[in-house]
Amino acid sequence: MGLPADAWARDELGVLEAKGLKRHLEPLESPQGPRIRVGGREYVNFSSNDYLGLANDEQVKEAAREAVLRHGVGSGASRLIVGDTTAHQSLERAVADFEGAEAALLFNSGYAANVGVLSALLGPGDVVFSDALNHASLIDGCRLAKAAVVVYPHRDVAALEALVAAHPGRRRLVATDAVFSMDGDRAPLHELSGLCRREGLGLLVDEAHATGVLGARGAGLCEALGVRPDVLMGTLSKGLGCVGAYVAGSAALRELLFNKSRSLVFSTAIPPAMCAAAEAALSRVRADPSLRGALWRNISALAAGLRGLGVPAHEDSAIFSVVLGEPERAVEASRRLRALGLLVKPIRPPTVPVGTSRLRIALSAGHSLEDLDRLLGALSEVICLGPIGGEGRGEDKSPQPEAR
Numbered sequence: 001m002g003l004p005a006d007a008w009a010r011d012e013l014g015v016l017e018a019k020g021l022k023r024h025l026e027p028l029e030s031p032q033g034p035r036i037r038v039g040g041r042e043y044v045n046f047s048s049n050d051y052l053g054l055a056n057d058e059q060v061k062e063a064a065r066e067a068v069l070r071h072g073v074g075s076g077a078s079r080l081i082v083g084d085t086t087a088h089q090s091l092e093r094a095v096a097d098f099e100g101a102e103a104a105l106l107f108n109s110g111y112a113a114n115v116g117v118l119s120a121l122l123g124p125g126d127v128v129f130s131d132a133l134n135h136a137s138l139i140d141g142c143r144l145a146k147a148a149v150v151v152y153p154h155r156d157v158a159a160l161e162a163l164v165a166a167h168p169g170r171r172r173l174v175a176t177d178a179v180f181s182m183d184g185d186r187a188p189l190h191e192l193s194g195l196c197r198r199e200g201l202g203l204l205v206d207e208a209h210a211t212g213v214l215g216a217r218g219a220g221l222c223e224a225l226g227v228r229p230d231v232l233m234g235t236l237s238k239g240l241g242c243v244g245a246y247v248a249g250s251a252a253l254r255e256l257l258f259n260k261s262r263s264l265v266f267s268t269a270i271p272p273a274m275c276a277a278a279e280a281a282l283s284r285v286r287a288d289p290s291l292r293g294a295l296w297r298n299i300s301a302l303a304a305g306l307r308g309l310g311v312p313a314h315e316d317s318a319i320f321s322v323v324l325g326e327p328e329r330a331v332e333a334s335r336r337l338r339a340l341g342l343l344v345k346p347i348r349p350p351t352v353p354v355g356t357s358r359l360r361i362a363l364s365a366g367h368s369l370e371d372l373d374r375l376l377g378a379l380s381e382v383i384c385l386g387p388i389g390g391e392g393r394g395e396d397k398s399p400q401p402e403a404r
């Protein structure tokens with residue numbers, strides 16, 4: 001009380017409150033999954049990125065349990081000191097094979113991977129071209145890299161081409177989400193890859209929401225489209241139900257990253273048991289395409305249902321947005337769904353551009369068609385709140401949001 005940081009915190013919270021942007025934490029009383037318990041009540045959960053239900057999968061949990069008994073819990077140091085284990089190396093080989101890459105390197109999170117990669121590869125005199133709706137971790141990586149950052153309009157390859165012509169540099173790289181985290185739409189990777197090849201640019205693709213979800217093997221959008229980026233980031237934290245991330249690429253890239261990525265060098269290694277769990281999750285994805293099949297059945301059903309309500313919906317990914325505009329409307333819509341036993345969290349700035357506050361619906365392979373019917377029925381009432389858009393693409397709001 002009365003101490004500077006406390007006073008600063010109160011001031012800042014007051015600002016957030018006035019804008020309708022104050023958030024709060026809510027502890028789950030159950031494992032992650034399509035049905036969760038919060039505050040003593042059960043909900044159908046439409047806000048998790050655990051797309052395949054692997055966060056609470058028996059085989060994945062068993063792999064983690066065995067690995068804790070074998071390796072212990074903490075990893076004790078950075079990978080470069082004594083935090084590297086056979087479990088890390090084994091997962092990296094499995095990931096490289098999964099992605100069809102020469103090598104892969106683990107990071108503690110997708111955030112750490114993006115920040116680590118961009119700052120290791122680029123520096124002053126270099127240029128990174130970044131999609132206007134890229135994830136916060138790519139935006140922060142661009143800042144930390146001290147390279148010039150050129151933001152291009154969302155998914156607009158022609159505009160990017162003009163910007164590339166106008167911005168020479170020592171090293172130049174295009175960075176894009178594969179599946180955009182809030183709208184769930186896909187990057188035009190064929191076109192981006194063609195442009196990069198022609199002009200000699202590097203290409204970094206962030207597969208966070210595509211890992212385990214897209215592609216015949218589940219390796220992501222690059223696999224689905226047959227595109228080979230020089231830097232592919234994938235996550236262990238979403239479709240694979242664990243935590244951590246990887247960068248797949250050449251052996252030299254891997255070696256440079258473990259030498260120079262500060263988010264890796266100066267951070268304790270991801271625990272070995274998490275590596276073992278993620279390797280088991282990867283095996284589940286590869287061995288059981290029916291997991292993806294169930295998810296895609298749900299994606300098609302929800303997309304059709306939303307269109308039936310007059311909400312434009314893609315079938316690009318497991319993410320759907322019902323854009324409501326002002327933050328208060330998204331919060332109120334979420335509150336009303338919640339009263340009906342449906343958990344759909346409101347997403348507000350700075351996660352999405354101002355004016356595009358929304359309900360973000362994320363599907364799981366574990367949702368039943370009845371779950372989707374309940375959601376659609378409830379949405380048809382909530383939508384009476386007033387006119388709304390579909391997966392609102394905030395690309396017209398040209399300044400890049402602070403963070404997404």
Ligand SMILES: *Cc1c(COP(=O)(O)O)cnc(C)c1O
Pocket residue numbers: 109110111112114135137177179180181206208209235236237243244245
């Ligand atoms: C979630 C996300 C990340 C960060 O991954 P974490 O493992 O959660 O740190 C990076 N990029 C995109 C596009 C994401 O959606």
